[in-house]
Structure formats: C-alpha cells, structure tokens
Amino acid sequence: MSTTTKEEQFLSEAISLATHNVYNDGGPFGALIVTADGRRFEGVNRVTANNDPTAHAEVMAIRNACSQLGTFDLTGCTLYTSCEPCPLCLSAALWARVAGVVYAADRHDAEKAGFDDAVFYNFFNTPVEERSMPVRHQPLSAAAQTTGSAPFDAWDSVAARVDY
Amino acid sequence: MSTTTKEEQFLSEAISLATHNVYNDGGPFGALIVTADGRRFEGVNRVTANNDPTAHAEVMAIRNACSQLGTFDLTGCTLYTSCEPCPLCLSAALWARVAGVVYAADRHDAEKAGFDDAVFYNFFNTPVEERSMPVRHQPLSAAAQTTGSAPFDAWDSVAARVDY
Numbered sequence: 001m002s003t004t005t006k007e008e009q010f011l012s013e014a015i016s017l018a019t020h021n022v023y024n025d026g027g028p029f030g031a032l033i034v035t036a037d038g039r040r041f042e043g044v045n046r047v048t049a050n051n052d053p054t055a056h057a058e059v060m061a062i063r064n065a066c067s068q069l070g071t072f073d074l075t076g077c078t079l080y081t082s083c084e085p086c087p088l089c090l091s092a093a094l095w096a097r098v099a100g101v102v103y104a105a106d107r108h109d110a111e112k113a114g115f116d117d118a119v120f121y122n123f124f125n126t127p128v129e130e131r132s133m134p135v136r137h138q139p140l141s142a143a144a145q146t147t148g149s150a151p152f153d154a155w156d157s158v159a160a161r162v163d164y
Numbered sequence: 165m166s167t168t169t170k171e172e173q174f175l176s177e178a179i180s181l182a183t184h185n186v187y188n189d190g191g192p193f194g195a196l197i198v199t200a201d202g203r204r205f206e207g208v209n210r211v212t213a214n215n216d217p218t219a220h221a222e223v224m225a226i227r228n229a230c231s232q233l234g235t236f237d238l239t240g241c242t243l244y245t246s247c248e249p250c251p252l253c254l255s256a257a258l259w260a261r262v263a264g265v266v267y268a269a270d271r272h273d274a275e276k277a278g279f280d281d282a283v284f285y286n287f288f289n290t291p292v293e294e295r296s297m298p299v300r301h302q303p304l305s306a307a308a309q310t311t312g313s314a315p316f317d318a319w320d321s322v323a324a325r326v327d328y
Binding site for chain 1: 172187212247248256273308314315328
C-alpha cells in the first residue's frame, strides 16, 4: 500500500513548513491546527526572526487559528506538529483546549539538533533547590500594603468577567 | 520597620497591573521583566481580550521586553509576577533565559480563583495513557516520502542559522 493517511498528510505538511522555514530565517519547526471540519491554520518558528522567544511553531499556529476564528478556545481542533511539542507548546495546547496533539520527530531528535526541549522537560521534574533557574515564592510583608490575592479578589467581584 | 524591599516594590507593581487589568477586560495576572540595570517591561493577561490563549501576563512581559530591547534573549533579567507562573509561563521564562522568577500568589491561589495552573502542572506528571489530552508520536510510513528529521537535516546544512 503506497497511500498516506490523512494524519500523515497533515504531518507531512507540518514538516514541509518546518523545512521551508529554515531557509526563511526561522527555526526547523512547523505546525498546523486542523479544525473538526478540516480548516487548517499554519505556524512556523519565528523566535529569532521576530525577537520573540515564545514564537514557537505550535504557539504561532494556535495564535493564528484563534485570531482567524475569533476565539480563545480551540476545543475539537487537533494540533499536528513536525516535532514533539516542548513544555511551552504543550502548555499552549492545554490552554487552547485542543482535542489532541500528533507529532513526527521527538524531543530527542530536537536535542540532537541543539534544542533544549528535553532539558526543559527535565526542569519540570527537578527539585526546586537544584534548578538552573530559580523560581521563588515571595509573600509580601505588611509594609507592601497589598497581597498576591488582591487581583483574585477583584476578579471575584466582577460579574461580567470572561472565564477561560 | 515599614519599608519595602525593591523586590516587594516590583511584586506590588505586578499585583497592581493585575488588579487594574481585571477592570480592563483582562485576567487577574500582571508581570514585569526587570533588566539588570533596572529597566522595566510590563505584561498583563489578554487571553480573552485578544483571543490569544498564550497571552498570559508573563508571556506578554517577555514579548514586550524582547520586542523593545531587540533580542530574543533576556539573560540577566528577572521576571516578577503577581502569581506563580503556569507551565506555559515557566517555559517561556526558560526559553527567554531569564535569571530567575519571583512571584506573590501561588498556583493554589490561582486554582481557587478558577484557573487551571495546578491542573496543568499535574498534567506534566500524568502517565501518557491517562492524560486528558492525548499527545501522540506518529512516525511516518514510507509512503509519506519524508520524515520528522527532514527539517533538522535542513537546519544542520544552513551555516548562517541563528541558534537559540
């Protein structure tokens, strides 16, 4: 059988976007958001091109889809990506509420190419005191006359808020 | 002693941004990137306002700082945020290479206010087969005539690439 599945076609498309992006000042990553009814929204890595460390392919595809569909919720959509989403992109997919993610290369392929996807996955499982980047809870003293709860108190008080 | 530390002042500023943002159609989160020489770049949550599920306060502060400083690398900067960064924002901080993160409220405060920060942290430690959102590796068949390695091969071949 020499036919490809629909899924392979989407992955091939993401891979093709990734490869072309390398020759257009971008990183070697491409992604597609596909809606339940088959509409496609592309994204490619523009971290160095746009001076935006969050401009990963999957994030760009999610932003693109949301912008064009006029929503912050991609329930029912699938994210196809040339490479396993890093923790940033996995989190973006979670917040966007996509139905699932399908990827071709994995974090170890990315690592071999010099990217920190695997390192950052490990960061999540590293004890706080051993982390390369400290992330510290700093409760405010009385002198500050505010607390971290203040924004949530405001949020609770606004009946017209848009939850997400 | 009724004085506040510099750190408390930055956190208070992030909290103030967060609270004001609630009354401007945004989520209850605010953040600041502070450079080693004290320049400040703000960010507030615009997820629902901008139809961008990645427009978290910390991400917005990082994008803002990078855009204005003309770089994708915030080495030496500190991220101050009204609430513990969610996995998206923690990852963005890692990719941006900030020196550290300091926060006021934590993921449990966010959870009480209805946000999924803690849920998504747990997602990272949930076995693949039990996850609410499937993330699946799909190697391509020979019929696809490409593989996930193709973009990395292209990347390796480009001498003028910009690593990050």
